[in-house]
Amino acid sequence: MPCVAGPRPAKQGVRAIADRWPLAFAASALAAAALACAAVRAADPTSVYRQMLADDNPAELAVARGQELWQMPRGPKHAALTACDLGQGPGVLAGAFAALPRYFADTGSVMDVESRLVHCMVTIQGFSRPELAAAPFSELGEPQTDLEVLVAYVAAQSRGATIRVPQGAPQERDSYARGRDLFYRRAGPYDFSCATCHGADGLRIRLQQLANLTRSEGARSAFGHWPAYRVSQGAVRTMQWRLSDCVRQQRWPQLIFGSQAAIDLSTYLGVLAGGGTMDAPSLRR
Amino acid sequence: MRRRCAGKGPPVRTFAPVALMMLALAGGATAEREESGQGGLAQVIASSFRARGQADLDRLRQTPMQLACSVARPDALPADVQQRIRRDALQTVRFPPDGRWLGEWQRGEKIAQSGTGLQYSDPPDAPRGGNCYGCHRLSGTEVAFGTIGPSLYRYRQRNTGDADAMRRTWIRIWNTHAFNACSMMPRFGDAGILTPEQIRDVMALLFDPASPVNR
Amino acid sequence: MKIRAAMQAGRVEVKILMAHQEETGLRKGPDGELVAPHFISNVSVMHAGREVLRVQWGRAISKNPFLQFAFRGASRGDELTVTWVDNLGDSRTDRITIT
């Protein structure tokens, strides 16, 4: 059942398409698309698949490993991460993930969970920042990286927490504003922005549902479910990985791990997702 | 023809009519913001991406259309800005010199199914696809289709009686901004994503009565 | 391994997640060469000295394999032992108490 075409007479053809094509941003078209898409969602052909995979998330394996790494004295300084301050005080994990990215006075910058964990692994444990930043994500067939399992563990300690990414500091507000502009920025040979795929309700690419990341509801669903175990990859993937892989498919150059743009996009999503509930690591195709 | 348009050069062309750029700026439609706090967006972009594979940093430079359309409500752009984008887009379109619109729908279906091409993870020499199914319903039997664009199922039947349908469809595939200033569909011809030969094959997928789109 | 074993209406419901890459031997690595097969070939679940499930797996099991089954004849507090062995001879045994 086509979603956007709706119940229009078939004979309008090319002209009708010409009239309808770019309207996904227009309020009237949003309403029309939402109506037309209700039928598609109801008959979602992949719902059985998703239900069957809903429980028994292999991400739990990563969470367990992350807990070990969090508590274990490691690195050149032979120290545990239990002194790491993720924004709620040293070693406080409950709800910390739900309030990141945020401004940290000790570094004078806005950091997301991934850049903050790297910061702790460098300053507390003595690991090499360039080495951590060079391979933050596991390659296919490789075991999860330390960072990935730590992110999974930290996220799991915020399960059920309300998302409240702060906007008190001017740096946090700037990060949000830049993230929002980046979200709408069209570039590359395909002219894609984030909004191209994530700018309206009820859309799919192939069979994959696309969250509308211009609204709180969609942002809550996206922000609240990452990190996630990707069944297509057999691995837990983090928000920075998610953003970077979207950027790859946008046909842009590579989004650098820990870059300001990656953090800003996270801030934009997190702020928009405010009031939502963390339920990560989740399971995604 | 294949060689000429296969996108050997940088795929994003900087066709830069200065007037359009000015208009876009005057209309407040720029994606760039005043610098503030930890650095403005331009600075952040300059430090946040790295060239990889076939995706070089030039890809981040915006065309006037991209710049003007980088807003939450592109439909609210001033009418004259939209009109200029459409006019400039129309001028980029190259029609088949022999007047032959249709290639083979079987090849067109393969192109429509494939999303390979222009990602830094793609081999630069691999044949590119159009990934039409990513956004559109086409064949009646393929259930894995996206809904970002309208359904194109039974495209031929929908266009019976429209003598101009093929020309208009060609324009839409080549550079759809000729019809809609801030359309979300890639400029498959203008940006060198598909060759004119491939576009002919996709046209056949849409118009050939034997194509699964029309059966 | 992540093992859950819970009594439910006289049965023990067992769910097991095993951390394993499950290489099929059919995937090409970044160097273009096939990645050697590496997969769990045998799983055995023991309760009170008795094998309650025996499994043989081929190359078509998903990464980080999942296995669920149910058996009778145990009680809360009993121990369950799960062992897997893969085709390269690696093995792992974990124990859990039935809840």
Add this chain to the structure above:
Amino acid sequence: MDNSRRNLISAGSLLAALLAAGSKAADLAQPPAQWNRAAFEAKTVADALKALGIPVAQGGGEVNLTAPEIAEDGAVVPVIVKSRAAGTREIHLLVDKNPFSLAASFFFPDGTDAFVSTRIRMNETSNVIVLAVTDRQAYLVRKQIKVTIGGCGG
């Protein structure tokens, strides 16, 4: 290939050793576990059935296969099998278009339900075939599962 075959053989014997006397599993006094190499390396369903020693099976209303009609990704396809046939001892899972047809074999002693839930890989849209073996009979059910293509990159 040669290497892996050697390893496959050794895997079976290792578990056997573990089960028989291994320090980790000293309490596991069981007959040696096997890995049915011929069955797992068979390239067709017919050859796999032959290697399993099950040349004939009848259609099985006794056997229940729960699986999605459409799998969003072939890397993970959930399947749940339940046999109501009395005395079900074995359940085998096969995928007819996979390079190696046999995916899994489960063996149920007395006291264990003829039920299993697991997740398998499918190369492409294909039939999943379930074979339930009792002391006297073999039952076979099949279900087609469509494996779809996903995402922006194709």
